[in-house]
Amino acid sequence: MAKPTPGAKNLPVKYPSVPDSEAGPSRYNEPDIPTGVDRVPADRFQLGDTRADLRLRIEQLLQRKEAVPDDAWAQLGPDARDLLVEMLDDEAVRSREEVLHRVISVIGQLAVKRGITPLSSILADGSARNVTQAYAANALGRIGEPAAIEALVAAANVKDDMVRRQLAIALGRIERETVVPHLLKLSEDQSIAVAEVAAEAVGRWEQKLGRPLGAKRKVATTKSAGKARAKKKPAPEEG
Amino acid sequence: MPREAGGSGRVFSRKDTELIRASFGPQVAAPLDLNKAKPEQLANHPLIGRRLATKLVNFRKKTRIISPADLYHAGLIDYGLLRKLESCTFGREAIRPLMQGIEIDGRHLFVDEAFALRFTWLATAAVSPVILSVEVRFPSGRTSELHVRLSKKDIKAGQVTLPGFSSGESGELYVLATLRDAAGGVSRQSAIFGVFTRNPVQIFVTPQYLTQSGGAGAPKYNFGENRWYCYAQVRWVNGEGQSVNLGRRVNVHVTDAAIGTVADFAFDLSGDIVIPAFSTVYGNWYTWHGSGGIFDEFSAKGDLTFRYSMSGSGFTPARSQVWRTMRTIGYNIIRVGDFTATERSEYQRAAEQIASGIFRSRDMTVYGVELYRIEGTPDMDADKARFRFIDNQGEINALRSKYTVNNWYLDVFFVEGRWDGAFGSSPVNGPVDKQGDASGLVLRRDSDTVNLGQTFAHEAGHYLGLEHADEDDGCADTDPASPTISDNFIFSSSRRDSAVITGCQINKMRQHGLVRSMTP
Numbered sequence: 089m090a091k092p093t094p095g096a097k098n099l100p101v102k103y104p105s106v107p108d109s110e111a112g113p114s115r116y117n118e119p120d121i122p123t124g125v126d127r128v129p130a131d132r133f134q135l136g137d138t139r140a141d142l143r144l145r146i147e148q149l150l151q152r153k154e155a156v157p158d159d160a161w162a163q164l165g166p167d168a169r170d171l172l173v174e175m176l177d178d179e180a181v182r183s184r185e186e187v188l189h190r191v192i193s194v195i196g197q198l199a200v201k202r203g204i205t206p207l208s209s210i211l212a213d214g215s216a217r218n219v220t221q222a223y224a225a226n227a228l229g230r231i232g233e234p235a236a237i238e239a240l241v242a243a244a245n246v247k248d249d250m251v252r253r254q255l256a257i258a259l260g261r262i263e264r265e266t267v268v269p270h271l272l273k274l275s276e277d278q279s280i281a282v283a284e285v286a287a288e289a290v291g292r293w294e295q296k297l298g299r300p301l302g303a304k305r306k307v308a309t310t311k312s313a314g315k316a317r318a319k320k321k322p323a324p325e326e327g
Numbered sequence: 328m329p330r331e332a333g334g335s336g337r338v339f340s341r342k343d344t345e346l347i348r349a350s351f352g353p354q355v356a357a358p359l360d361l362n363k364a365k366p367e368q369l370a371n372h373p374l375i376g377r378r379l380a381t382k383l384v385n386f387r388k389k390t391r392i393i394s395p396a397d398l399y400h401a402g403l404i405d406y407g408l409l410r411k412l413e414s415c416t417f418g419r420e421a422i423r424p425l426m427q428g429i430e431i432d433g434r435h436l437f438v439d440e441a442f443a444l445r446f447t448w449l450a451t452a453a454v455s456p457v458i459l460s461v462e463v464r465f466p467s468g469r470t471s472e473l474h475v476r477l478s479k480k481d482i483k484a485g486q487v488t489l490p491g492f493s494s495g496e497s498g499e500l501y502v503l504a505t506l507r508d509a510a511g512g513v514s515r516q517s518a519i520f521g522v523f524t525r526n527p528v529q530i531f532v533t534p535q536y537l538t539q540s541g542g543a544g545a546p547k548y549n550f551g552e553n554r555w556y557c558y559a560q561v562r563w564v565n566g567e568g569q570s571v572n573l574g575r576r577v578n579v580h581v582t583d584a585a586i587g588t589v590a591d592f593a594f595d596l597s598g599d600i601v602i603p604a605f606s607t608v609y610g611n612w613y614t615w616h617g618s619g620g621i622f623d624e625f626s627a628k629g630d631l632t633f634r635y636s637m638s639g640s641g642f643t644p645a646r647s648q649v650w651r652t653m654r655t656i657g658y659n660i661i662r663v664g665d666f667t668a669t670e671r672s673e674y675q676r677a678a679e680q681i682a683s684g685i686f687r688s689r690d691m692t693v694y695g696v697e698l699y700r701i702e703g704t705p706d707m708d709a710d711k712a713r714f715r716f717i718d719n720q721g722e723i724n725a726l727r728s729k730y731t732v733n734n735w736y737l738d739v740f741f742v743e744g745r746w747d748g749a750f751g752s753s754p755v756n757g758p759v760d761k762q763g764d765a766s767g768l769v770l771r772r773d774s775d776t777v778n779l780g781q782t783f784a785h786e787a788g789h790y791l792g793l794e795h796a797d798e799d800d801g802c803a804d805t806d807p808a809s810p811t812i813s814d815n816f817i818f819s820s821s822r823r824d825s826a827v828i829t830g831c832q833i834n835k836m837r838q839h840g841l842v843r844s845m846t847p
Contacts, residue, residue, distance in 0.1 A: 116630045116690070117583070117629070117630065118543075118583070118630045118631065118649045118651070119632075120542075120649070121632070121647050121648070123467065123495060124438060124439065124495015125439075125493075125495045126465040126471070126496075127441070127491065127492060128471040128473060128491065128492055129473065129489050129491035129492065130491070131473040133458075133473065133474040133476060136476070138457050138458075138509060139457075139509055139510060139511040140456075140457035140458045140509060140511065141458065143511045143512075144458065144460070144474070144507065148820055149820070150748075151820050151822065152749075152750075152819055152820045153749065153750045153751055153782055153785050153786065153819075153820075153821060154751070154819075155747035155749040155752070174511060177410060178512065178513070179410055179411055179413070179414035179415075180414065180505075180514075182410070184774070184775070186771075186772065186774060186775065186778075189771075190748035190749075191748075193745070193746060197747065197748075215407075218743075219715075219716065219743040219744045219772060222716040222743070222744050223744055226716065226718060226746050230746075249712040250664070250712060250715040250716050250743065253712060253713070253716070254716055257718050279709075280712075281709055281712030281713040282712070
């Protein structure tokens with residue numbers, strides 16, 4: 089079935105045309121305007137194996153647009169994991185939020201256990217932005233160690249539902265039965281986005297333990313909620 | 328008889344100019360000596376302020392500050408501020424090498440004349456510097472990055488000089504130096520230098536805003552007014568030792584290589600262009616074309632050369648610029664999350680101007696950007712809470728399969744965060760009908776607008792059919808004019824300024840159904 093489309097939204101063009109083809113003569117005939125040439129010294133640099141080089145290699149991977157596969161990180165060796173954790177405390181990283189977020193997510197992706205303490209601090213930091221806390225929660229869940237549970241539970245009263253959803257997802261990833269009471273509580277959350285992932289995690293525990301784990305709010309699963317919303321469309325931006 | 332053409336423009340305010348400079352890269356000042364800095368210097372420092380400066384001055388009367396950690400142990404600052412101060416202040420000795428200066432010989436740089444950059448740092452016995460990384464943004468908009476492994480002699484001297492730079496245009500040259508030490512730490516500093524010509528007064532006209540690739544500009548067609556518009560950013564550079572007033576009149580001479588002169592007209596800016604001695608003034612202007620030769624040529628998908636000139640204080644600077652109609656794409660920015668109004672306008676700018684600047688090097692441009700949001704109904708509010716932070720690929724697919732906009736623009740879902748930390752992702756050769764779960768780009772928050780604009784272009788390249796330049800994409804990785812693969816806009820580790828599109832790549836993209844030819 090075709091996806092929903094917005095209503096009476098005027099398209100910005102009168103004549104949306106067919107895809108371009110290379111046929112037909114070009115009317116482009118203006119000569120290029122000469123521009124000045126910028127010069128830099130010849131770059132003969134080659135990467136070595138000092139810690140400064142390792143930092144440079146890490147920064148090059150952090151710069152990639154898409155996700156970096158695990159083996160690319162593995163090629164950098166175990167020192168890279170330590171340096172990534174140290175970079176969480178580095179002002180050059182902290183001063184650029186998107187790089188900090190990438191470092192946090194890589195620590196989660198690689199499940200670097202040393203990252204639990206600094207990530208817990210970020211999660212507990214009241215001055216941190218919600219999105220930063222969401223990154224920290226998500227990464228802690230991927231590390232999946234019991235030590236992360238305390239920090240995740242302590243942050244469970246945070247107001248932002250994006251962060252609470254990530255807390256629920258993170259707790260759902262940790263294979264320790266001590267998370268169950270917290271998941272049960274989150275399954276009663278006022279936000280459906282939080283409650284549904286907590287309820288799914290509780291369901292997985294029920295299957296694993298072979299018994300019901302107490303009342304939980306009936307929430308629509310992502311799949312069924314998706315069906316219910318099948319007619320929805322993004323609203324035009326107001327400003 | 329109605330006028331066929333006209334124009335308008337203005338000089339930017341100081342705030343606008345600061346924004347332009349901020350877009351060059353981070354502005355990082357030299358570190359402050361906590362023992363020797365004057366009280367006003369301390370008070371004016373953004374991290375210290377008047378209150379802490381008073382406490383600090385009293386503290387250093389009693390003891391010599393060894394490092395910023397002394398302030399932490401004395402209870403004057405918290406750990407968060409300590410971490411910040413360690414990167415930009417020092418006591419008796421720095422705890423790691425700190426960049427201290429970026430210098431040139433003489434007071435000014437001149438076009439096409441070689442110059443050297445000298446980098447100095449504060450040495451420390453504890454850790455040695457190993458690598459100096461230098462990023463230079465030339466007035467032309469071109470950016471270069473190079474790394475230098477420091478020799479023992481450099482390390483001992485606490486400085487290194489790099490000769491062999493020269494700029495082909497006048498304007499402002501930005502340098503960012505990053506000193507990398509043996510412990511894996513970094514220290515950064517930036518500087519801006521003026522580049523002037525021996526023929527001192529110049530005008531530079533750049534279509535739209537901070538295009539990275541230069542080349543031809545794209546006129547925009549306004550259907551309501553039935554006019555073509557040529558919008559441009561302008562900078563006026565004065566290398567004279569005295570102020571120059573160019574007046575407000577701009578004369579425009581328009582030519583076609585086959586026809587010769589097509590039109591001559593003039594317009595007035597909102598005020599006189601007064602350029603102080605040895606400085607650069609930024610502004611913008613546009614011309615419009617409602618009928619006549621220029622209108623006809625643009626409507627027929629042709630190109631024209633505009634020669635702009637001004638006159639005053641004995642100078643008559645002029646600048647030529649080619650304008651041509653282009654193939655187009657568009658972006659629907661579909662917001663999933665809480666973004667400030669400023670962020671939203673920056674995202675729009677990244678798509679409309681930075682990404683467009685990259686595509687224009689190959690005669691393609693971003694025709695338009697429309698903004699949408701997923702919020703406002705209970706269901707969409709729930710989806711907003713679900714998808715503000717994306718936890719896995721399944722959520723990306725769910726988001727894309729649920730929402731679209733029924734036009735020919737690329738759907739770009741803007742989320743606050745992604746589990747993988749990636750700047751963005753897109754299917755290769757995405758569906759033209761935008762149906763299914765691979766029907767859009769998913770980008771995340773990025774405060775670096777230039778990098779974000781590069782991401783818009785990079786991910787659109789995937790959607791329009793391109794693999795990474797360094798993967799098996801059936802295209803040559805480089806062009807003779809651009810032999811460095813990392814300069815390619817779709818290199819897997821493309822930089823914020825990677826803007827090269829090869830002929831093979833543009834030909835592939837043009838086959839996609841969401842690339843249009845736009846004529847009125």
